[in-house]
Amino acid sequence: NVIHMMLNLSGDALYKRGYRKLCNSTPIKENLAAAIVLNSKWTGESPIVDPMCGSGTLLIEAAMISCDKAPGLNRLKWGFQFWKKHNNNLWQDIYQTAKKRFQIGLKKCHKNYFIGYDYDSEIIKKAKINAFNAGLSTIIQFFIKNLNNLKNIYNKKEIGIILSNPPYGQRKEAENQLVGLYVQLGIVLKKYFENWQLSILSSSNFLLNFLQMQSYQKYILKNGTLNCIQKNYQIFLNNPISENNEYQNRIRKNFKKLKKWTIQEKIECFRLYNADLPNYNIIVDVYKKWIVVQEYKAPKIINCKKAHQRLCNAIYYTKEILSIDINNIILKIRKKNKNNTQYQKLFNKSNFIQIKEYHAKFLVNLTDYLDTGLFLETRLIRKLIGIISKGKDFLNLFSYTGTATVYAGLGEAKSTTSIDMSNTYIQWSMKNMLINNLTSTKHNFIQANCLDWIKKTNKKFDLIFINPPTFSNSKKMNKSFELTRDYLNVIQDLKTILRVNGNIIFSSSKHNFQINLDALNKIKLSAKNITKKTQSKDYMNNSKLYHSWIIKHTR
Structure with missing residues (x-):
């Protein structure tokens, strides 16, 4: 038998220096901060600036090293x-x-060499208290400042280092919500801190790419359970923003044209830009005070570096022109859709915001999924459903988040039935109904395979809305669904549950999709194309994107 005997030398963990009584929600440990300072190759003889300082840990550890302060000098108790x-x-x-060495070192320290900025005034208060507790309040300065307003206060001859641990999407914000922050940081540093060093800790190489800089040194570190990387850069001017004005001119033009219209129509969400220019293959949607930028992955023939630079420029100029907060920009990258990947969860932040569309209210989630919970291109279809649903039994198939059902409810439908395979979307639909005060028992929600359900039900409906997927091979389905192959069979099944004077609104976002009218006539149905009538002003230049028909029984 082996007995292990251990003696407690320290008491509390050694990384607890004793000065940090207050901190933000995601602080780094003091020993990690010290390692970051040492890895940065900062010599102690040049300014050190943290533009997102939080509770000040990096600057305090740097000042302690510079002042020759023993890490545990503030501790009151030790195990030994x-x-x-x-x-x-x-x-x-x-x-x-050790105390005397610190006092001597403090006198020798440069008083204007440790500067921290943060946009949060409460966090700055905490940083100042921590610096005071560490005995370093005379040499560290903290200021309330947004990254947008960051400037270099030193003369050109004084070259220092930017040291930072910015958010990287693992705790509070989602990764795709932080792209604008990194783009802005890269641009500001190149503009005002040329020839300085930059050392930055992150767990996301994806986000570090948006600095648009080439690192010369890196270190692998652990921040708690997170695998992180610290990269060192030399900051060069290197044309931080493009001088080509085509994108910003188009954004200004589109925004000017649409802003007055959205106010008049009481619309808080709209499409601002839809790959209008060949060099900028992106989509920009506005959600109240938020921007969602969707990039289509560039084909292999396109220079990836150039495409990435254009994306960064687009993010920067969109923020500038619309005066959007840097943290309110969401990036989503769209690839060729396989297996309904647009419905898969990307993050798990559950950050919902409430928006208005005409007289309806909806909850949207801008970060967690590729789609937000609201298809902007079907806006006028929803409005039409609200107008013609009064006194009718309404069926919403592939109901997603139930936005069409909300309009039917507000339009005083006799009853509504919403069907979707996803429990997540059924629950989301119920929340959308709730915020519109549509809580009656006449509103039904069913989690089921729509295609199986319409074959089995005995119910009849006056108004049916169906916006089926282009393709699906979900495990919850008996067989795959392909729109162009299967749509006629689906319509034939819908015919059996459609009342004599009823209407089917059939919509599709498949490129150049058309309904075979002759085939419809053979099953005694007729269809009227209402695509142009249901095109909203922000989609006028994209007539091939969305198609809609009203289908009726042939008399």
Whole structure:
């Protein structure tokens, strides 16, 4: 048998220096901060600036190193102090020597070399208290400042280092919500801190790419359970923003044209830009005070570096022209859709915002999924459903988040039935109904395979809305669904549950999709194309994107 005997030398963990009584929600440990300072190759003889300083840990650790302050000098208790043979006189000699070294080092320290900025005034208060507790308040300065307003206060001859641990999407914000922050940081540093060094910690290489800089050194570190990387850069001017004005001119033009219209129509969400220019293959949607930028992955023939630079420029100029907060920009990258990947969860932040569309209210989630919970291109279809649903039994198939059902409810439908395979979307639909005060028992929600359900039900409906997927091979389905192959069979099944004077609104976002009218006539149905009538002003230049028909029984 083996017995392990251990002695507690420290008491509390050694990384706890004793000065940090207050901190933000995602602080780094003090020993990690010290490692970051040492890895940055900062010599102590040049300014050190943290543009997102939080509770000040990086600057405090840097100042402690510069002032020759022992890391545990602030600690009041040590584990060894409780040993029976602890030599307190020896310990006091060691402690007093360390204290004197700190006092000497503090006098030699440059008083204007440690500067921290943060946009949050409460966090700055905490940073100042922490610096005071560490005995460093005379040499560290903290200021309330947004990254947009960051400037270099030193003369050109004084070259220093930017040291930072910005958010990287693992705790509070989602990764796709932080792209604008990194783009802005890269642009500001190149503009005002040319020839300075930059050392930055992140767990996301994806976000670091948006700095648009080439690192010369990197270190692998652990921040708690997170695998992180620290990269060192030399900051060069290197044309931080493009001088080509085509994108910003188009954004200004579109925004001017649409802004007045959205106010008049009481619309808070709209499409601002839809790959209008060949060099900028992106989509820009406005959600109240938020911007969602969707990039279509560039084909292999396109220079990836150039495409990435254009994306960064687009993000920067969209923010500038619309005066959007840097944290209110969401980036989503669209690839060729396989297996309904647009419905898969990307993040798990559950950050919902409430928006208005005409007289309806909806909850949208801008970060967690590729789609937001609201298809903007079907806006006028929803409005039409609200107008013609009064007194009718309404069926919403592939109901998604139930936005069409909300309009039917507000339009005083006799009853509504919403069907979707996803429990997540059924629950989302119920929340959308709730915020519109549509809580009656006449509104039904069913989690089921729509295609199986319409074959089995005995119910009849006056108005049916169906916007089927282009393709689906979900495990919850008996067989795959392909729109162009299967749509006629689906319509034929819908015919059996459609009342004599009823209407089917059939919509599709498949490129150049058309209904075979002759085939419809053979099953005694007729269709009227209402695509142009249901095109909203922000989609006028994209007539091939969305198609709609009203289908009726042939008399």
